[in-house]
Amino acid sequence: MERFVDVAPGVRLWAEDMGPAGPHPGEPLLLVMGANSSGVVWPDALVAQLAEHHRVIRYDHRDTGRSTASFEDDPYHLADLAADALAVLDAFDVPRAHVVGMSMGGLLAQLLLLDHPERIVTATLFCTGPLPFTEPQAAPPPPGPDPALLRLWAEMDDPRDAAGEIAWRVEHWRLLNGSGTPFDPAEFRAVEERVIAHTGRQDPAVAHARMDSDGIERGAELAGVTVPTLVIEAPEDPAFPPPNSGVLARSLGHGRLVRIPGMGHAINRTVIPPLAAAILTQTTGATTARV
Structure with missing residues (x-):
């Protein structure tokens, strides 16, 4: 079932x-995608495996996606996106x-864990890092994104025709994918055509x-x-490279990696x-969250 959800005056989200x-079935599962990404980026094959439970x-x-484009007229904050969830x-x-939160979605899930733990049975965070610390930590901060990725992000809103836009997005996925698993350009071209x-x-x-x-x-x-929280480390992640995941897991009161x-x-x-197996091990073996 598809519907639109009103989250603020003049702002509707597709869901x-x-x-x-x-x-x-166990309790419902909410998927929270990363920055600038539609919910349809979640692969159907992954969704289908999760929907078995x-x-x-x-x-x-x-x-x-199909949600309201409102930032230019009414800028919002990261916390507003957490409230949207x-x-x-x-x-x-x-x-x-x-x-389940990926990338920026993992940061939004952390805000929910802090402010609304009573709404979360379990959390699974991947391809993300911890919320920033106000005080210096004993260990150095985890590394930021790969320079090659930062250079590509600088071109994000450059003017491109339709073919150029698809080509840029596929190249973006190639860098994000890393070299640890095979990269199939046709697979991610199909993702972006669907988006x-x-x-x-x-x-x-x-x-x-x-x-x-x-x-x-x-x-x-x-x-x-x-709240029981699983952090999944993606060792070839160029956006949140190791040890971001390890720092996040150690920072959480009830985190495992x-x-x-x-x-x-x-x-x-x-x-x-x-990925599906890790998520389902967390969700189907969950105990009641303590808040």
Whole structure:
């Protein structure tokens, strides 16, 4: 079932609710995608495996996919996107859910763990790092994105024709994928063609790169998290390279770390089976969150 969710005056989000396919479903599962990415970037094969055990909900962030493009007229903050995730759950009458966040979605999930732990059964975070710390840590901060990726991001909103836009996006995925698993350009061309068809336009989504993230220096608070949280390390991730995942897992009060060998910052077909298995091990073996 697809529907639009009103999250703020004049702002609507596209969302999709997929009923569980298995006979004994657990509590619902919310998928929270990364920056500038539509919810349809979640591979259907992954969603189908998760839906064998859960009702699965995915959605488009503001300024992505079919959701309202509002940033130019009414700039918002990272915290607003976290509030949007709760609004989606409310719209589908879901009091508590497993939350799975990738990249920026992992940062949003951390904000939810801090501010609304009663809404989260378990959390699974991958291709992400910890919220920033206000005080210097004993260890040096984890490394930032690969310079080659930063150079490509600088071209994100350069003017391009339709063919050039697709080519740029495929190259972006190639860098994100890394060299630890095979990269199939046709696979990610199909992803982006689907995104463009879903969105109804080809212009790049760039609002989240301009978004204000002030006020999220809350890394020290993660030690108080009691919701069971799994951090999945992608060792070839050029956006949040190791040891970002390890720092995040150690920062969490109830965090554990698993590693998917060869995985980068992309969900290609070769990493879907181990990724689904890791998520489902967390969600189907969950105990009640302590808040």
